[in-house]
Amino acid sequence: MPEMRVENIALDYEGEWNSIPSADASIGSRHETNDAADHDAAARWSGAFRSAKVFASTGDYGLAEIWLDGKRLQVIDLYSSSERHGVLVCTIDNLEAEFHTLEIRKSGRKNKCSSSCRLNLDYLEVDFVKPSNVRYRQIVCIGDSITFGANVEDRPLGLYGRRLQSMLAVPVSVHGLSGASIRTVTGVLDAVVAPRNPDLVLWLAGMNDERPYAAMVQGIERIMELMPGAELIVSNIPYNSYYSEEQNQRKADEVAQACRRMSVPCIDLYGMTSGNVRLLLPENTVHPNSEGHGVISSAFYREIIRRKYSFESPAEPRPHSGR
Template identity: 25%
Template sequence: MKAKHQKIKSIFLILILFLITTSPILLSALQKNFAIRVACVGDSITYGAKIEDNFLNSYPAQLQLFLGSDYLVGNFGASGYTLQKSGNFPYWNHPAFQESSAFQPNIVLIMLGTNDTKPYNWTGTENFLADYRELIAHYRSLKSQPQIYLMTPATIFPESFKPANGYKMQADVADLVSNAVKELGEEEHLPVIDVHAYTRTHPEYFLLDGVHPDAYGAKAIARLTFEALRENESSFQK
């Protein structure tokens, strides 16, 4: 029986490989119908700004490689956008917000907050969390009833890389945001992927400008996310 199962699995893998190499459009259609859909909600770090060939090297693209063909990962990153509705560019107003909802994801990964740390955007933890709770409620209301993961924003390194100063993001506020996200995760009983704590010890990933990770940094974030998803795999099987 075990040998038969292995044979079926081998045939399936060969079929998937054939589809990838001969008909990407057909594979995409199959994924949309049968794959576990993962929506990566975020800002420029999710989008993959500054990364060469971000279509291939952004963290969502590399997460797709880690997860394999049973998953379809959508990149809904919006460069420069905030979680707070009072921010200069609220994520709520970007087409990616509507697109991430229409995607009807089985898993939602939220990594917003970096642009909220700018002096003219930051209005305090209370306002930030109020809008975050509303965002969580929105995704919970989707027909697909997704498992939601909160991701703390990456560490900012303005003291090491002067280009980061031009973005006017505040590293100390990023610390506040990260702590708030972790507390919100406990409050809402949602898993938290602590990107902030992980990247704090890896400034080498942010040599581009002190804010955006390079392809290696994006891969590290993808791996961290992959490991977190694997730990909770049984809870989001479609």
């Protein structure tokens, strides 16, 4: 399976981290801790992989501890005399091809030449393997023009559904209807989705609905009626610059509220991508580009893995500050 990128906004964070805009970062931002001499901050990512590479900026930074499966592997020094970006700072390889948890922890220590203990993280490159606990036969992605990939140059390979197929080693069918409301998608479930007999449905919903709550409840009920044995994971909309912040927040919140009512997991993609215009280029309206689809695939992957391996992770990514 190919190496794939996991962006910093797709990780789980403990302690004080901020999302810092940077033109030199992978998706226009990176995560940084404060510069205090403490060790209360950590970034964590879990998945099935045989190797992983950590990329960060180097400069006036401190020492980071790399942990794998609860054991400290090494300490890396992020200090350099001049600032550099997108630097490969750690490689972990020759692992058993199975589930692992990778952590980048703040040590509270620094090189004598550095004036700061702060850390930063840009992205990971991961050599995925098939997760042994994920035994789906068929996954179906449904939604509107975002799922279709209206702003993705390398369709269909760049679509979040196709990326998930590589990350999970499971067949994934993608059905995105441009301009479709939640009710429109609901109306074709019997003809498009049910015949595929999926055991997991992924639904990115809400962009074309001003008030999506009622339609989302009905859509979830319809999936449960047509495919009672299928699991369902929903995501609200990604950040976009077309609608106002108030409109976007309402769309995102109502999808999440409908999912809570129906006891269905909902990924807070809006909070996760909030303010990131880099993910919308070159169109710069509502459709994520290939990098944005990479973030979406990582978000769905995290939720799937969390459910199948029952590890601790925030149910919804927290909104990021610092943009």
